Amino acid sequence: MFNKTEISEQNNQHEQLKIREKIEIVLRKLQTLKNESSELISQCQELKKLRSEHKGKVCSKCGYAIESGHEITFRDSAGTQTCYYHKECFEQLLIS
Numbered sequence: 111m112f113n114k115t116e117i118s119e120q121n122n123q124h125e126q127l128k129i130r131e132k133i134e135i136v137l138r139k140l141q142t143l144k145n146e147s148s149e150l151i152s153q154c155q156e157l158k159k160l161r162s163e164h165k166g167k168v169c170s171k172c173g174y175a176i177e178s179g180h181e182i183t184f185r186d187s188a189g190t191q192t193c194y195y196h197k198e199c200f201e202q203l204l205i206s
């Protein structure tokens with residue numbers, strides 16, 4: 111027959127095992143989340159890159175995207191591309 115302390119020790123061991131299992135499950139979930147978040151971060155960076163590439167082709171007057179090859183590019187004195195215009199929008203700017 112078990113005496114009381116033996117039973118409570120066994121219970122303790124059982125509890126500890128349960129806790130360890132729970133911790134392992136949580137750790138595994140964390141690892142999965144980590145993987146997912148790093149995947150999301152790289153996807154975000156790709157989107158940002160795409161956006162910044164696309165951003166360069168937006169008309170500074172009307173705000174709509176410009177098909178590549180149809181833009182009028184305005185450069186500052188340093189020679190870096192600063193803004194783009196539709197040909198029609200640029201003409202309107204010249205007229206106004």
Ligand SMILES: [Zn+2]
Nearest residue numbers: 169172196199
């Ligand atoms: Zn425009």
